[in-house]
Amino acid sequence: MSLKTKILIINIFSIFIITLGIALEIKFVLTQNLEDRLILRTSNMASILSDSIIEPLLSNNVYLTHQILTQYKENNSEVGYIDILSNQNEVLSSTFSNGFPKELYLLQISKTESNVAVFSSEMGKFIDVKYPIADGSLGYIHIGVTEREVGQRIQEIMEKILFLSFFINLLASLLLYKLTNTITANLKKLTLYAKNIALGNKVLEPIIKTNDEVRELFISFKHMLKALERSSKEEIQLITKLKDEEIKRELLKRTMETLEKERKRLSMEIHDSVMQNLASINIMLKIFQSKLDQKEKLDLENIQKLIEATIEELRNIANNLRPPQLEKLGLKSSLESFFNETEKRHNLKTNFDFSISEEKLDWTWSINIYRIIQEAISNIVKHSGANNAFVSIKEINDKIEIEVKDDGEGFDVDETLSKKSNRLGIVDMKERTKTYGGEFFISSTKGGGTIVKISLPKPKNDDIG
Known part of the structure; x- marks a missing residue:
């Protein structure tokens, strides 16, 4: 598997993890928000319903009360049940046709200061909203609503988020692939060029199209080679022109000393200038690396190893110079x-x-x-x-x-x-x-x-x- 492919996989996986975390956080916030809205809407419904059943309750018209509750339940799909409990915890009316569930009854008569209770049943998760009738003098109405609507809404939103994240991931992967390909290709060219120069082989200059630290590194390296070549040619030309051996030796000695000084300067330039450019590249990679998951950071070591190999070649050249x-x-x-x-x-x-x-x-x-x-x-x-x-x-x-x-x-x-x-x-x-x-x-x-x-x-x- 190539280095570019590994980086692409790391990028896709990292964005997936980040997107998943964001999606879970959004889901939690939306669930809370939609549940609050559902409770508020149910409370408003209970308020309207309580006003409409005061008269039937006062006249002890059980049939009419049951009809009103049943009609409200049928007109509101999220409502699972409606019942009325007296102040003595007697069931005055309900929409249950097969008897009032015992577990629900125990939940509703339990002493609690909250008017909202959440419980699970065979039909799913319910929110039970308690509302007083005539300020509680005639008892309390309980409306149980399901979270199906909340779940459907959240599912729609999550699907849109995941769909959008797919395109963001694809775009980021393409950009990262292009960036990585450019960096690794130029570094490979420069490393191969440096190795051939160190071995004394004649090779064509690599073509570095990008205008970044790698290009600056290549330009500095090329200037160093030209300076060495110019010094060597001048040395040979001066030596061949002189016939007097004593003068020739003295001049050669001085030329060698001058050449050693030039080599020292070039060696320092490699250390202080060229290697600083490579350090900048390394910093750029570390900045990108810091955006990845901790477990995935090690997969970027191949790029850093390539940079280190280039630094090692330049260090060898510098050491040979001085x-x-x-x-x-x-x-x-x-x-x-x-x-x-x-x-x-x-x-x-x-x-x-x-x-x-x-x-x-x-x-x-x-x-x-x-x-x-x-x-x-x-x-x-x-x-x-x-x-x-x-x-x-x-x-x-x-x-x-x-x-x-x-x-x-x-x-x-x-x-x-x-x-x-x-x-x-x-x-x-x-x-x-x-x-x-x-x-x-x-x-x-x-x-x-x-x-x-x-x-x-x-x-x-x-x-x-």
């Missing part, structure tokens, strides 16, 4: 975190050996080593098909020795370096190594895995800061 642990916890912890994340996402297990002192490594050296290893692991994930990687960082003879191995398929190094489209990762590692006065070596055989070795001189005092 590893947060590097400044706080150092190079070793940052690499361990990176290896753990790679194992979770790509099932590549990394055996890590770190045996150098980080005290002399400032941010520039740490991020440079981090980027080299990050690129090496990225190449393993994309091209090697390896299950295991082996990374070691050691200090030997005043040099930092880095080695990255894998048990993958291997490749022809010369053939790969001859293809510009496939050698950018290797070139990046090599140029970074040379920029800091190091040596770069790569070897690989088909079916025998790949080894990348990097030797960097320990940073001097003037390299730190």
Whole structure:
């Protein structure tokens, strides 16, 4: 069952529950109101009837009294019976042809201050209205009316309410389906786009037609990609134009530092701007969720999981742009975190050996080593098909020795370096190594895995800061 179908079912069920509650409340209020009106109408009837039987009662004309009561009962369909009791609780006259019911007699002679009594019988529910004849000197008249008319009226009203609620439910369901379809479709497009960008795949930009937070999120993401692409192109153009190696390395070093600053800015923009837009979407869903029944709220978690997956992808991109642990916890912890994340996402297990002192490594050296290893692991994930990687960082003879191995398929190094489209990762590692006065070596055989070795001189005092 799709997410949109689940939300539609939740909406229909919720509106049904709400409508049912409202209908029951309306039914209760209408019943009270119609019963009050029925009692008032019966009291008026009793008042008129009592005036018309005073003379027959005074003349002790039982036959005429019975005829008047019977005629009133026949002319009023809601009247079930009419009887007259004396002050000594004697039945003077009634419309009952088969004897006066004992239960009704006991009810009418019971001492009560109320002139209205409700009771049930085989014929249904009755309201017994008591009214004095000649201010009670000649006894009391009792009229029993049924609630059939009240029930029929309430049934008609309830049918109209349920009929109207059906159309309201249908309209709300259509609007909700359209809204949910728009949100989920755009989020899926954006999530897939972010995943492909993170993996380095070239894909067409998704078409986001809505003018909401999702579109703002996409625009911010697109601006970030363009800024990174522009910075990379400018870096490559400047490097290729320079022939002097020393100037070239110095400029490359400064370019890398500038690029790292730009990555930091973009990483902060993702956290502070892009993710805020996603938070707005989440708030919108929570507002809708609060309108549902408590038991149904859990079914909206699929949309929130989709948002969380998008946030997770953006967080990974932001972390790749600027590893947060590097400044706080150092190079070793940052690499361990990176290896753990790679194992979770790509099932590549990394055996890590770190045996150098980080005290002399400032941010520039740490991020440079981090980027080299990050690129090496990225190449393993994309091209090697390896299950295991082996990374070691050691200090030997005043040099930092880095080695990255894998048990993958291997490749022809010369053939790969001859293809510009496939050698950018290797070139990046090599140029970074040379920029800091190091040596770069790569070897690989088909079916025998790949080894990348990097030797960097320990940073001097003037390299730190």
